[in-house]
Amino acid sequence: MPSTAPIKPWDVHRLPLATGTNILVTGGNAGIGYFVAEQLAGAGATVVLGSRDTAKAETAAVSIRSRVPGAQVRWVRLDLADLFSLKASAEALHLDRLDAVVLNAGVMLDHPPRRETHDSHELMFATNHLGHFALTRQLAPLLAAAPAARIVTTGSFAAKSERLDLDDLQSTRDYQPKRTYARSKLAQMLFGLELDRRLRAAGSTALSVVTHPGGALDSLTPSRPPVHVRTTGDRLRGLPAGLLVQGKEAAAWPAVRAVLDPAVAGGQLWAPRVFGLRGLPRPAPLWDHLTDTAVAARLWDASCELTGVDPSVGL
Numbered sequence: 001m002p003s004t005a006p007i008k009p010w011d012v013h014r015l016p017l018a019t020g021t022n023i024l025v026t027g028g029n030a031g032i033g034y035f036v037a038e039q040l041a042g043a044g045a046t047v048v049l050g051s052r053d054t055a056k057a058e059t060a061a062v063s064i065r066s067r068v069p070g071a072q073v074r075w076v077r078l079d080l081a082d083l084f085s086l087k088a089s090a091e092a093l094h095l096d097r098l099d100a101v102v103l104n105a106g107v108m109l110d111h112p113p114r115r116e117t118h119d120s121h122e123l124m125f126a127t128n129h130l131g132h133f134a135l136t137r138q139l140a141p142l143l144a145a146a147p148a149a150r151i152v153t154t155g156s157f158a159a160k161s162e163r164l165d166l167d168d169l170q171s172t173r174d175y176q177p178k179r180t181y182a183r184s185k186l187a188q189m190l191f192g193l194e195l196d197r198r199l200r201a202a203g204s205t206a207l208s209v210v211t212h213p214g215g216a217l218d219s220l221t222p223s224r225p226p227v228h229v230r231t232t233g234d235r236l237r238g239l240p241a242g243l244l245v246q247g248k249e250a251a252a253w254p255a256v257r258a259v260l261d262p263a264v265a266g267g268q269l270w271a272p273r274v275f276g277l278r279g280l281p282r283p284a285p286l287w288d289h290l291t292d293t294a295v296a297a298r299l300w301d302a303s304c305e306l307t308g309v310d311p312s313v314g315l
């Protein structure tokens with residue numbers, strides 16, 4: 001019989017218990033990913049920080065343990081720009097089950113020149129999209145072993161006004177860093193939605209959810225020394241921006257909710273409430289171009305080819 005108990009509103013400061021679950025947060029050593037990890041650890045989850053810098057990862061883990069009594073947190077070496085290394089990163093998790101992965105790590109270059117990874121892929125597209133695409137495939141057996149795993153992909157508001165160039169995914173022509181970044185985030189969002197369609201078609205119990213954090217500035221972010229230090233000067237300078245955007249602690253809320261809230265459904269977009277830029281997390285309507293299933297399917301095929309990943313979802 002359906003419960004008649006009223007549904008409690010989501011409280012970002014009183015999260016449901018996640019004890020006994022294993023969650024990987026890519027880029028969990030800094031920025032929004034750090035706060036996603038801290039909040040999930042606070043809910044009792046065992047959190048693994050995926051980080052390319054082991055010293056930063058250890059510092060972040062120590063910080064979380066100092067703030068969350070009894071936190072279960074550790075790290076694994078993860079470099080999304082090195083496709084070949086991802087299998088070893090997945091193995092190094094030493095888990096028999098992964099309940100969620102937050103695909104959060106990201107790189108944004110402000111200036112030319114165009115840069116490439118060792119695999120000869122454009123750096124932002126490779127790190128933000130191809131790395132996470134290939135990592136998800138490596139994690140598939142662990143995700144499939146969880147009763148209802150969640151794959152949470154971090155997009156960006158910047159992708160709202162951008163379109164993919166399927167004939168030049170690697171920005172070899174007319175390279176503009178901001179556009180290439182926004183396209184890489186759009187590719188991630190299209191991937192997250194296409195993944196959910198494929199999971200449904202395969203009869204999987206796993207869900208793929210897309211989030212974006214709004215606008216998040218370090219100057220609005222509470223200190224977590226030595227991971228992040230905000231001076232009084234930073235704080236004062238950041239005050240006017242606080243009318244429009246938020247700190248990274250609040251920017252973590254959509255991803256945390258996408259992992260923990262039983263009401264979240266696959267194929268949804270979760271984002272901050274106020275103009276999509278700041279505030280409490282809520283489901284947002286999908287932007288028109290995110291619903292283009294033909295583009296998403298072509299991107300999936302191209303991503304398989306570029307990464308050497310088998311086209312099946314594997315979970």
Ligand SMILES: NC(=O)c1ccc[n+]([C@@H]2O[C@H](COP(=O)([O-])OP(=O)(O)OC[C@H]3O[C@@H](n4cnc5c(N)ncnc54)[C@H](OP(=O)(O)O)[C@@H]3O)[C@@H](O)[C@H]2O)c1
Pocket residue numbers: 026027028029030031032033050051052053056078079080081082103104105106107127154155156157158185212213214215216217248
């Ligand atoms: N901040 C915003 O306003 C905003 C807006 C929209 C979307 N986003 C998205 O939100 C996510 C987090 O942003 P943020 O502001 O927290 O960024 P951030 O402070 O620069 O942190 C980025 C994280 O990604 C990691 N990373 C970068 N390249 C990597 C690689 N090759 N392998 C593994 N990890 C790598 C970084 O590791 P290192 O510490 O080693 O560099 C760091 O942990 C990103 O996906 C970003 O695109 C942010």
